[in-house]
Amino acid sequence: MKHHTLLMPLDMHLHLRDGIMLENIALLSAYSFSGALVMPNLVPPVRSKEELLAYKARISQAVGMEAADEDEFEEIGEFSDNGGFEPYMTLFYQNYDKVFLAEIAEEITAIKLYPAGITTNSEGGVKNFDLNEMRPTLEAMAELNIPLCVHGETDGFVMDREAEFMNIYDALATNFPKLKIIMEHITTKAAVEMLDKHPNLFATITVHHLLMTLDDVAGGMLKPHLFCKPIAKRPQDRDALLQIALNAHPKVMFGSDSAPHPRDKKESCGCAAGIFTAPIALQLLCELFDKHGKLENLQAFVSDNAQSIYSLCPEFKEVILAKRPFKVPEDYKGVVPMYAGETIGWAIEDVN
């Protein structure tokens, strides 16, 4: 049986939510990842040191808990002695003063910017991109070496939102050349082409955007569990993403954007955006990179690039995957994962 080992996998875009959902799903990421960049779009969003530290403590508690039912983890491998998990914390972008940023810089890995109302719990985001208004905050961030992560969509037509946002990336990157800007969960050829235009632009890519186009969401039956923002785009967009991910372009990192919602919020008359991939992301990536003969590049895509872009030193963790059928569970405590009930080609064999 073919095996592949990944060292210190990192998920550089993760929604862990809060409360019972956090308790239910955090361990699934902690099991197979060394760390994850945790998104701050709670209700209310994470905007103060107190909120940040309290959220981090809740995550640590959720991750430190024993699995209530160890059987649940059998399907994804043994759950024991699997090393630590570092939640890399983020603040919700607003205009912050430099004193505050200097004080909190040690506690955060990035600040995440949402345009107002563009996705789940983003109502308090940026309403217009007035760079003069944003300048003190962004210059302080650049000086303190705090990267800016951006959900890059306008409020335009759903298939054009990301491409339309390229002007804003262009303006941000030009005006703040010392600021590290991460284009989060890119989905278009336009974003791939933008990546090399500025040395300070980077990107995360999800596993689902490497696998899907809009056809998978709405081409046959409508699939709520494959609905996310940004929505999956055209085949040529997916191909452009695949090209840079499979070749582990050094400015690109894996970020799952795994976003859990209870089943009844997905299978309803108004389905919330978000695909839950955390527990199957590494298996899917192995299958995909293997299929394209690019397994040797997966380590850079799921860890090394992120370590170098964010200057991270994750604790040791070794995830051994095997090329054998793995039936994706129908749900994880009421959260339906991507490909629920389907069989994929790689499984996690062991984690050390």
Next chain:
Amino acid sequence: MKHHTLLMPLDMHLHLRDGIMLENIALLSAYSFSGALVMPNLVPPVRSKEELLAYKARISQAVGMEAADEDEFEEIGEFSDNGGFEPYMTLFYQNYDKVFLAEIAEEITAIKLYPAGITTNSEGGVKNFDLNEMRPTLEAMAELNIPLCVHGETDGFVMDREAEFMNIYDALATNFPKLKIIMEHITTKAAVEMLDKHPNLFATITVHHLLMTLDDVAGGMLKPHLFCKPIAKRPQDRDALLQIALNAHPKVMFGSDSAPHPRDKKESCGCAAGIFTAPIALQLLCELFDKHGKLENLQAFVSDNAQSIYSLCPEFKEVILAKRPFKVPEDYKGVVPMYAGETIGWAIEDVN
């Protein structure tokens, strides 16, 4: 209060289904329409005279039945003495011989062609458009003056399927100049532009494609009750449709494509395609045409054009609509309509 009267409204593309669904929903169309072109995509599809006549009998029975609960109709107006309802029958396209067609011509209003697998119950449709293979059937139809209704989508990328089909319309219209071809439920600027290229091309337009773009289906929450095939397209496509509908282009008719599914087939992990608009279509059209100052053209769009294209003489029916708030029911016997629970600006006042 402003009123508007429509005479002999016709729905030139309607799914009445069969069995209990037929019994539950047929009356809703029969209430406000003089007649409807009934789609043949049952399981199995309607392909013989026996199947056709038996289906027509089941429809007549469903329409003749008294409403089990007259209260249900209060919200859409009095249900009494509202004239007849003619189901204009269609056959499911396959290659038929001329003798059969000549024999059945009196019983049918059109033949409906589905590309194989392109929508609900279309598995037995046309696999490739080999015009030589189709020639005897299509020539016989032209000679017998049987129109060909076409679901015009390829199996390409979901946003391109209709535009890609234009070549096939072009070839059909060119090769069979005496055949009346109806481009069903058109959704794109490309189809609007095709309409005037051939004198033998006509089109139906739904009310939902006049109101929606993909943004309404997937731009905010994902809305299963607004998911249909062909999927709603871009704003410029919707604008092109609006332009010809509001001006009652003489080659264009209203066809609701109203397609009922039980709620659990819509709000599920794989949502079936189809929007249920039959009971609210006239109200929505009045609101839309009124808003654009084009109420005087609605009569042509919902009846006169169809009468002339299909040479129909529907029985007298007068539908009086009033400009007053109408709250769309949450469901009609378990079938969720478009805009369920929302209030629209026009209501049916009376039907004579």
